[in-house]
Amino acid sequence: MLASLFPHRQHTSARVQVFFDDTGWDFGRLLQTFPPQMAEQIGAIPLCIDAPDRIVWRITSNGNFTTKPAWQLVRSRRIGFQLASHCQCCSEIETINHIFTSNRISDQVWQHFGDIFLIPMTSGEGVRQRFQRWRYSGQHVSRGHICTIIPLLIFWFLWTERNDAKHRGVHMVANCIIWRVYRMISFLHMAGLFRVVHWRGDVSLAPFFGISMTHPIPPPPIMDGIASGGGIIRDHTGYRIKAFSASYGTCLILEAELRAILDGILLAKGLGISAIWIEVDSTLAIHCITKGGGPWTIQGILRRIRDFICFDRDTVSQIYREGN
Numbered sequence: 360m361l362a363s364l365f366p367h368r369q370h371t372s373a374r375v376q377v378f379f380d381d382t383g384w385d386f387g388r389l390l391q392t393f394p395p396q397m398a399e400q401i402g403a404i405p406l407c408i409d410a411p412d413r414i415v416w417r418i419t420s421n422g423n424f425t426t427k428p429a430w431q432l433v434r435s436r437r438i439g440f441q442l443a444s445h446c447q448c449c450s451e452i453e454t455i456n457h458i459f460t461s462n463r464i465s466d467q468v469w470q471h472f473g474d475i476f477l478i479p480m481t482s483g484e485g486v487r488q489r490f491q492r493w494r495y496s497g498q499h500v501s502r503g504h505i506c507t508i509i510p511l512l513i514f515w516f517l518w519t520e521r522n523d524a525k526h527r528g529v530h531m532v533a534n535c536i537i538w539r540v541y542r543m544i545s546f547l548h549m550a551g552l553f554r555v556v557h558w559r560g561d562v563s564l565a566p567f568f569g570i571s572m573t574h575p576i577p578p579p580p581i582m583d584g585i586a587s588g589g590g591i592i593r594d595h596t597g598y599r600i601k602a603f604s605a606s607y608g609t610c611l612i613l614e615a616e617l618r619a620i621l622d623g624i625l626l627a628k629g630l631g632i633s634a635i636w637i638e639v640d641s642t643l644a645i646h647c648i649t650k651g652g653g654p655w656t657i658q659g660i661l662r663r664i665r666d667f668i669c670f671d672r673d674t675v676s677q678i679y680r681e682g683n
């Protein structure tokens with residue numbers, strides 16, 4: 360299939376093993392064969408070099424195939440706009456513009472937020488024009504500004520509400536969509552994702568959303584995303600020998616924790632330390648190391664950790680973050 364994408368390439372077939380070596384993907388070779396973006400995507404696939412080959416079903420966490428997620432995947436692809444079906448709020452034909460900008464439910468939602476931000480709503484506008492009306496509603500509006508977030512949230516919750524109506528028989532209610540937009544704005548604020556610049560020109564409207572931009576924003580909660588990790592190596596008396604930290608890019612919290620543990624082990628081994636006591640605050644990471652299991656994406660890292668640890672000699676235990 361890849362060969363058909365690159366008809367000008369000389370080789371029409373190659374084995375996957377050509378593209379990795381003992382340590383992992385060979386980016387040099389990938390870049391010789393694929394465009395950089397595709398090479399990056401392939402290089403991001405986790406590899407277990409020393410494990411036997413097996414087919415992994417990407418959408419389940421353990422990599423095993425089951426029919427339920429397969430059915431959900433097919434179903435989600437089948438739902439779309441291809442078929443002319445009638446709207447969930449009236450008898451008109453359901454088009455993209457009808458769902459998002461020109462039915463009685465969406466009108467109420469747009470009207471509500473338009474009144475707050477003094478952005479008028481013109482009937483007959485399509486999705487693109489409606490978004491641009493908000494995006495260019497003032498010179499203070501830039502990327503990430505509340506006036507770009509609100510229309511996106513309205514689109515999103517109109518869509519989820521429409522799906523609930525269509526597939527679960529729940530009536531579409533404008534106030535429910537409005538409430539969901541408010542709640543999401545509140546969540547984004549609590550996650551520390553809004554700064555004053557995102558409300559520039561509209562700071563006085565923040566209290567409508569229960570938000571005060573003059574009070575300090577609480578620290579963001581821990582969530583999967585861009586992750587980094589680190590650790591401290593001490594001797595048996597508690598004396599600090601070395602500390603390290605590293606960025607692990609986009610990955611699960613568990614994966615970042617295991618990577619940090621592996622980095623710590625490698626560093627300790629490099630320092631000639633033979634017996635190691637690993638203290639980590641994640642009970643899940645400890646469970647995966649001592650008992651195995653966990654999603655397939657971490658199995659390569661787990662295997663390497665277990666290669667270095669000898670359970671007769673080394674210890675893995677939990678310590679609360681405060682005590683670390």
Ligand SMILES: [Zn+2]
Binds near residue numbers: 446448450
């Ligand atoms: Zn309708």
